[in-house]
Amino acid sequence: MSDLTHLSISDLRTGLAGKKFSSRELTQTYLDKIDKTKELNAFILVDRDKALAAADQADKMRAAGSNLPLLGIPGAIKDMILTKDVRTTAASKILQNFVPPYSATVVNRLEAAGSIVLGKTNLDEFAMGSSNENSAFGAVKNPWDIERVPGGSSGGSAAAIAACLAPYALGTDTGGSIRQPASFCNIVGIKPTYGRVSRYGVVAYASSLDQVGPMARTVQDCAEICQVLSGHDEFDSTSVDKPVPQYVAGLKKGVKGLRLGIPKEYFIKGLDPEVEKAVRGAIKQLESLGATTVEISLPHTELAVAVYYILAPAEASSNLARYDGVRYGYRAQGSKDLMDLYCRSRSEGFGQEVQRRIMIGTYVLSSGYFDAFYLKAQKVRTLIAQDFQKAFAEKCDVIVSPTAPTTAFRIAEKVTDPLAMYLNDIFTIPVNLAGLPGMSLPCGFDSKGLPIGLQLIGKPWDEETLFNAGFAYESGTEWHKRLPEMAKV
Amino acid sequence: MAQAPSRNGKSLNGVVMEFEAVIGLETHVQLCTKTKIFCSSSTEFGAEPNQHIDPVTLGLPGSLPVLNRQVLENAIMLGLAMNCEIRRYNRFARKHYFYPDLPKGYQISQYEEPICERGHLNVPMDGAIRTIGITRIHMEEDAGKNIHDSRTHSSLIDLNRAGVALLEIVTQPDLRSPAEASAYLRTLRQIVRFLGVSDGNMEEGSLRCDANISLRPVGQVKFGTRTEIKNLNSFKFVERALEYEIARQMSLLKSGKSIVQETMLFDSATGATRSLRSKEESADYRYFPDPDLPPLVIEEAYIRSIQERMPTLPEQRSKELVDGYGLTAYDAQVLTVERMNIDFFEEVFKVCQNAKLACSWLTSELFGALNTAGLDLKRSPVSARNLGELVKLIDSEAISGKMAKTVFEEMFATGKAPGEIVAARGLKQLTNDDDIAKVVESVFANNAKQLADYVGGNDRLHAFFVGQVMKSTQGTANPKKVNDIILSLIKKRRG
Amino acid sequence: MISNEDVKKLALLARLNLSEPEAQRLHKDLNSILGYMERLQKVDVSKVDPMSHVHGATNVFREDELKPSLPVEAALELAPDHSGRFIRVPIVIDQGGEN
Structure with a gap:
């Protein structure tokens, strides 16, 4: 039998059902592997006992005849997502001892489907970052080259999947935080349409942009998890009550006749030529499978980063006001008065990048600047969303682009220049601003052996087409089968 | 809109005024919904500290608000009762400030898009009607409570009240005296109680008021510099605080000094106001539309359906009592102070069909007895039906007025029906x-x-x-x- | 361009304590980032509505129905300091709360 940790979710399901291995054996195998790859720093917390107890429980349920879709299959949860009675930190000192009294809806859904939580994955503090260097628990390393970043903010989840430390992981994506690390780590990740997946129990970064999604090694695995996550939640007013299609059942539809929009603004100066070549290659491959291509224009693309870095920090400055050292979380000791308690708890509890974004957000919302920055950005956001609406209405079914302009960069390479770091998100940010579904999947490697991601962007609520196109492409390629050496330990 | 009566030459505490007061009120009405505005925790008053908490109330990471439908209905109902336009497109906004009783670091409120705008309220004042302009009514969440313990140099936080639904009602600066402010508040309280949207209980904090007050020379159109007095929690305090503040401002103006725009607190122990902070210190709330709450689009049909379910308001019912039942304006006013009164009266009337007699037995005998016993109408031992029967016996001359008083006393003491008492005591009037x-x-x-x-x-x-x-x-x-x-x-x- | 003084005011508004070097670093970062934002000022948005919410969902409600609360212990365990059933903080001097 091959390495259990390399198996897909459907193979794991078959194996468990056929009693080839138990959930306990499987869980134990992952836990051991997590132990052996600690240098990645992919996990903030692993609760072996709890995971094994849940595996035993799953084995018992299977013996009793249960066949829940994810019964006994482990997964990893980004530590931005609340797990009842299991510490949840958002990779911040301010939540370093926070043990939530409730679980996020997505965690409840996974557990109700039989899945087991292996542990909580590392991230950029409060999901603010594109490199996973902004963690109070240390940077995460890229399994393809441990001198490089795994991307961010869901860097721990991406590294864990790439190194086969879990069959799937949850990420959150506010400006590319699932897709960009997926691209840097040669895995698949999808950010569903805004409102498709509940945000209840997910630490809020920027509420109008945040969305939870799955990360895994194949399109089908992502589709399996997305199926469990999706659907209306009465606890999240922005989650939408729309029927969820059967993603896996429809995967073999193919791409014949599918119209691919190629946005000219995404193939620009600053795009690594090796990345461009791989993406162009992928587009050709899709054409050879029966898709057609058309050039489209998304003229407001170059404004997206500016819009995002006004709106996201504005919402973040508001969402992070609750971390005040009063009701939970870190409180500075020996405060002389309440003001001192607030200021010291927050400046000692939040890291540099978080404080930077709180400051930007406070500025753009403050009186006298609101109209020029915040309101203006909301209006340009409308224009960016309209660009996509127009393209989908007139020209194409799916938009294809690179996920990130480069492959994984070196640790510490960009930390001194926040703006350069922000510009790394240029291809992923517009998707969040427009609330669309977006997927990244492996489409090649550069000359340094680093993975390249292909981004597929869909119409609102049309994750299905992304899965179908992604599956068709993946079935004709081998990129996703390549694993880093670390995955083979 | 009715013109404000001039206060020219009228005296306040014996001082002749050359200035007139310009007063506007911002009143917070706590709604009596079962659950909080954005979560399903109880709003019950008087619970143990921190008994009604949940992830949303605590402002835990990941918690999200979901609007209580009843709050919107109540807001629209009050807006209709106050002759407001109902806004068709509404958004909630976040109002930011740090305070230990405010769990999220922001209050969910409405800013530029309040649910109700441009209304007015008719306030009976000294036998006449004053029409007070209503600027807006908006929905928001209440904060918790801090209990200050100077002994241990700490503040203790109870979040039971955090997230309870409030309506904030803002008047135009149309009020001209402390008595008018108080009359407006009483009318507002009467209406919210009639509608059943709030118990209007000032002692329990269900009705809280901030007052903006300025003086200007009589005849001047431009407003003077105003101060704001926070957290006035009784009708008496509203009047006393405004009287104090008018006197304070007037003495400043008369000695040629100017008023500083500031926020004041009223100290009910000393009867004085004191400065809390000046305008320069006022916070920057950084309002923006709450992304967690989708906008509300209010359809005409929805407004109509609420209108249909609305109880008749005191003003209208009072008119019916005078025009339809032939009661005096005074009686009508007494009966419409509370919805309970008029509902009780109508039940009495249904049985006896004699409005004047019913009114007099209700307002003098029953109210008198209840008052002496320290009870309210809800706990009256005499039911409306029994009081109606008693009035009927009097009206048909089956018993005399004098006998009726004896019977009433026994009814009040025992809760028995009048017929039963009359029969048992052989009190039946000889009429043949x-x-x-x-x-x-x-x-x-x-x-x-x-x-x-x-x-x-x-x-x-x-x-x-x-x-x-x-x-x-x-x-x-x-x-x-x-x-x-x-x-x-x-x-x-x-x- | 924002001044060093502005940075300090913002920090107070956001309840952050900045050391002098941190304030200077943030001052520089903020000016570079806000400078980049300037590109938005050129866009004509006179006929554009702001996008505050995604996908046009409206009128989302729940019914006025009670659900169980968290036990008070859950709150007290999370709180850095408590006294009896209360969460405790250093004394609040200004009694106004919101302005």
């Missing part, structure tokens, strides 16, 4: 003419001498015979009939 005539004849027979004098022309003996008849019937005879029958029998004898 023949029966009364028999008693009269027997009294005549026993008092032959007096009868002879009376027939002979001494009319002063009439009262003597009435008294003798009432005595021999133990007061059960209908006095009017006794009177009439004696007169007619004497007339016969006089030939």
Whole structure:
């Protein structure tokens, strides 16, 4: 039998059902592997006992005849997502001892489907970052080259999947935080349409942009998890009550006749030529499978980063006001008065990048600047969303682009220049601003052996087409089968 | 809109005013929904500290608000009652400030898009009606409570109240005196209680008021510099704080000093206001639309359906009492102070069909007895039906007014029906003419001498015979009939 | 361009304590980032509505129905300091709360 940790979710399901291995054996195998790859720093917390107890429980349920879709299959949860009675930190000192009294809806859904939580994955503090260097628990390393970043903010989840430390992981994506690390780590990740997946129990970064999604090694695995996550939640007013299609059942539809929009603004100066070549290659491959291509224009693309870095920090400055050292979380000791308690708890509890974004957000919302920055950005956001609406209405079914302009960069390479770091998100940010579904999947490697991601962007609520196109492409390629050496330990 | 009466020359505490007061009120009304505005925790008053908490109330990471439908309905209902336009497109906004009783570091409120705008309220004042402009009504969440413990130099936080639904009602600066401010508040309280959207209880904090006040020379159009007095939690305090602040501002203005725009607190112990902070120190709330709450789009049909379910308002019911039932304006006002009163009255009326008598027995006898017993109408031992039956007995002359008082006392003490008491005590009034005539004849027979004098022309003996008849019937005879029958029998004898 | 003084005011508004070097670093970062934002000022948005919410969902409600609360212990365990059933903080001097 091959390495259990390399198996897909459907193979794991078959194996468990056929009693080839138990959930306990499987869980134990992952836990051991997590132990052996600690240098990645992919996990903030692993609760072996709890995971094994849940595996035993799953084995018992299977013996009793249960066949829940994810019964006994482990997964990893980004530590931005609340797990009842299991510490949840958002990779911040301010939540370093926070043990939530409730679980996020997505965690409840996974557990109700039989899945087991292996542990909580590392991230950029409060999901603010594109490199996973902004963690109070240390940077995460890229399994393809441990001198490089795994991307961010869901860097721990991406590294864990790439190194086969879990069959799937949850990420959150506010400006590319699932897709960009997926691209840097040669895995698949999808950010569903805004409102498709509940945000209840997910630490809020920027509420109008945040969305939870799955990360895994194949399109089908992502589709399996997305199926469990999706659907209306009465606890999240922005989650939408729309029927969820059967993603896996429809995967073999193919791409014949599918119209691919190629946005000219995404193939620009600053795009690594090796990345461009791989993406162009992928587009050709899709054409050879029966898709057609058309050039489209998304003229407001170059404004997206500016819009995002006004709106996201504005919402973040508001969402992070609750971390005040009063009701939970870190409180500075020996405060002389309440003001001192607030200021010291927050400046000692939040890291540099978080404080930077709180400051930007406070500025753009403050009186006298609101109209020029915040309101203006909301209006340009409308224009960016309209660009996509127009393209989908007139020209194409799916938009294809690179996920990130480069492959994984070196640790510490960009930390001194926040703006350069922000510009790394240029291809992923517009998707969040427009609330669309977006997927990244492996489409090649550069000359340094680093993975390249292909981004597929869909119409609102049309994750299905992304899965179908992604599956068709993946079935004709081998990129996703390549694993880093670390995955083979 | 009615013009404000000039206060020119009127005195306040004996001081002749050359200035007139310009007052606007911002009132917070706590709604009596079962659950909080954005989560399903209880709003029950008087629970143990931190009993009604949940992830949303605590502002835990990941918690999200979901709007209580009842809050929107109540807001629209109050807006309609205050003659407001209902905004068709509404958004909630976040208002940011740090305070330990505010769990999220922001309050979910409405900013530029309040649910109700541009209304007015008719306020009865000294027998006339003043129309007070309503700028806006918006929905928001309440904060928790801090208890300050100077002994241990700490503040203790109870979040039970955090997230309870509030409506904030903002008037135009149309009020001209502390008494008007107080009359407006009483009318507002009456309306929210009529609608059943709030208990309007100022002691429990269900009705809280901030007042903006400035003075200007009489005849000047431009407003003076205003101060804001926070957290006035009784009608009395509203009047006292405004009186104090008017006097304070007036003495400054008269000595040629200017008013500083500032926020004040009223100290009910000293009866004085003191500065909390100046305008320069005022916070920057950084309002922006709350992304967690989708906008509200209010359809005409929805407004209509709420209108249809709305109880008739005191103003209208008062009019019906005068025009339809022939009650005096004063009686109508007494009956419409509370919805409970008028509902009770209508039930009494339904049984007895005599509005004046029903009103008088309700407002003088029952209210008097309740007041003495320290009860309210909800806990009245006398039901509306029984009071109606009593009035009916009086109206049909089955019992006399005097007997009725005895019966009422027993009804109040025992909760029994009047018929039951009358039967048990044999109190039934003697009303049959023949029966009364028999008693009269027997009294005549026993008092032959007096009868002879009376027939002979001494009319002063009439009262003597009435008294003798009432005595021999133990007061059960209908006095009017006794009177009439004696007169007619004497007339016969006089030939 | 924002001044060093502005940075300090913002920090106070956001309840952050900045050391002098941190304030200077943030001052520089903020000016570079806000400078980049300037490109938005050129866009004509006079006929554009702001996008505050995604996908046009409206009128989302729940019914006024009670659900169980968290036990008070859950709150007290999370709180850095408590006294009896209360969460405790250093004394609040200004009693106004919101302005």
